[in-house]
């Protein structure tokens with residue numbers, strides 16, 4: 488995966504801030520669009536190749552986002568996901584190949600992470616409402632906590648069905664579906680002939696090629712100061728996802744109650760403020776950013792260092808940057824903590 492060493496990060500941060508301030512390079516040669524879909528901001532940006540029907544390609548990406556939202560949203564009663572949640576405790580529910588494959592991918596990440604990533608977090612997670620500042624009581628959590636266990640999801644590849652081993656299990660793909668949608672968007676752009684492009688869904692992005700003979704600059708936001716970028720990464724042909732405790736949260740009794748749930752406690756995961764993961768595809772980086780957030784700095788970075796082609800940048804509970812060993816300048820290896 489192409490990335491620049493950490494030593495250039497200050498320079499990179501400066502150029503990104505400049506980019507943010509000045510906007511992207513002007514010209515009719517770029518197609519740019521932004522919409523609110525899937526409860527988040529979707530952006531599509533690509534260099535228009537000669538003869539390309541750019542609006543049609545851009546619209547096709549947005550339509551794909553709407554399609555995936557309609558199938559996988561837990562907030563729509565008529566989504567395929569909601570049907571599974573309603574029926575899978577009673578009987579095996581036949582599902583689309585797309586949903587089945589994503590559930591299999593989610594299971595792989597659960598196994599890899601020892602259950603830190605677990606889509607059944609929703610068995611308790613559905614009781615949180617971040618807008619209404621509502622969180623479950625200890626009693627409500629303890630009554631349901633044993634329903635958080637990915638092994639309760641039975642996947643039958645022959646019949647292509649999903650079944651829950653117990654009543655009360657719920658799933659939510661919020662930690663992986665946006666990455667999947669970004670990957671689908673990139674595939675559409677590639678089929679359209681795009682060679683330089685970017686698709687972003689909230690904290691999940693994937694870059695196709697370079698930014699027309701320059702790297703794309705992806706900034707990692709300061710978790711405590713909106714609009715501040717703490718580090719910018721010059722990237723090409725890669726996916727990057729950030730999970731943060733600042734996206735959906737409220738403060739109750741001095742504690743930050745946010746949307747990434749520790750499967751062992753049913754409460755917001757503690758230990759890092761944001762976790763950014765770089766890798767070949769956005770489905771993987773999306774799931775792994777949520778995973779690393781739950782695992783925390785030590786275990787999270789240890790996991791990333793075991794995975795070839797994957798890197799991570801964490802902002803820990805003290806606001807310090809921590810890098811996986813693949814991003815450390817050679818002098819800092821081994822074992823020296825990265826300092827900012």
Ligand code: AMP
Nearest residue numbers: 604605606608661662730746747748777
């Ligand atoms: P992200 O912003 O990619 O980290 O995704 C956060 C979303 O992942 C949350 O809004 C939940 O929908 C979902 N989620 C929260 N906790 C977990 C968990 N432990 N495992 C899997 N998904 C989770």
Ligand code: MG
Nearest residue numbers: 773774776777
């Ligand atoms: Mg994620």
